[in-house]
Amino acid sequence: MSSPLRVRFAPSPTGYLHIGSARTALFNWLTARHGGGQMLLRIEDTDADRSRPELIDLIFRTLGWLGLDWDGEVVHQSKRADRYRDAVESLLAAGHAYWCECRPDEVKARAQARGGKPGYDGHCRDRELGPGPGRVVRFRTPDEGETVFSDVIRGQVSFPNADLEDFVIVRSNGVPMFHVANAVDDLDMEISHVIRGEDLLPATPKILLLRRALSSESDPLFAHLPLIVNEKRQKLSKRRDDVAVEDYIERGYLPEAMANYLATLGWGPPDGIEIRPMPEIIELFELSDVTKSSAFFDIKKLDAFNGEYIRALPVGEFINRSTHWLFSNPPWPPENFSAGVFEFMAPHVQERVRTLSEVPGYVDFLFLDQPLIDDDSWQKVMEKDRVLAIQVLDVAIEQFESLEPWESKAISLAIIGWADSNGVKRQKAQAPVRVAITGRSVGPPLWESIEVLGRGRTLERLRSAKTRLATT
């Protein structure tokens, strides 16, 4: 009989939710949902100095944004100090742990004197010290043998016990440390699968030794996920890399795209179809299929995923989701914004953006009093062939003044018809108009843009471009 499937995600609230943590949460969640098990949440906040309680709620919200949910009450380690103290007492009583009065600098100095080998030398091991100010509790690690465990992803892993120093389990301020809290909680929460980042692999023998000393009959199954790395193949770090999931939300990534992309880091569906709905991923996901080697967090590929997800949205939904970027710090005077105009252009914009934060850049010319003229575009299109540019602008002005009906089809015919009958490439003919109207040489479809801009503003921009061309 195997124990019920129970996994947990155990973040430490020392910062925003990290991309790597999000992936760990996702894989835990996928394992639980795939196997009909439970996904628990635990906040590892034993270090009061580094923990920031105000971030806990943000972590919850970010997990929610990603579409991850959890079962049962959230466990906060900061509220379980008594439980850890009891566990430490029993460890002490059984001789698995002992009090130590060595100060960090003393430990370090002795290590140096020994000749480089870092770590604690067991100085207080057999001194039978009792509690006292400044004293810590250390765990007595075996001197011989090895600690072996099986990892769903890596197979059997073993660590020589002799390399394990007698590590601290209770700080001098009386607060228990990560290893004990972690071991005790996984035991109490009856976690069956410990799924976490590979950076915790070396901590596993310590936790296992602790569990066994706490008289647990069975070890959980471990699964150490490959690290997510940067372009230099180093573990994503808060300092040098863009790792806060919150930042990606602000940059306009869709949660579905982010979750889907994260799922492909260290795992791939058997049929090779990477972009697919989460229910399918849940069905296909298998923890034992997870890759062993680290994965580069490739923004370009994330962008591709995101672009696909954006295009797959119903237009109305695209409009809804764009709202935030349209209203917070838009490049135009807010009162100029017109929902109707945006809705008209939305399908064209949707097809072109890869992130929602790019949306304003595609419609800004519609809501700005004057288009922002891009120098390179002006040079390339207007200055390089002034004769043609002026000619096209004149034609456009003349045609547009009396064009009926004012709609994209007729507008396109006015310019294209002229180009075709005058031996001018359509591409060449539209360019000056585009720059005059939008300020750039690239952008959404021109004829539709002109239609929605309106005759008056269009003529105004054409004339002003002509003037600018004539006076420079």
Add this chain to the structure above:
RNA sequence: GCCCCCAUCGUCCAGUGGCCUAGGACGCCGCCCUUUCAAGGCGGUAACACGGGUUCGAAUCCCGUUGGGGGUGCCA
């Protein structure tokens, strides 16, 4: 230093002894479509780190080398 993990296209995944003259996706390049840019279509570029074994046969198994990474806290 010591311990541990890892090693297929630039990147992410396939591949679990013969189906591999190694497949898909992103990127990149080219062509088509086209009012620009996208999107879409078509095509292309590009990898089994190296050296030994084992085997009739190895990307796949074993050993070593090299390379990369993680850990080595009174952080988690």
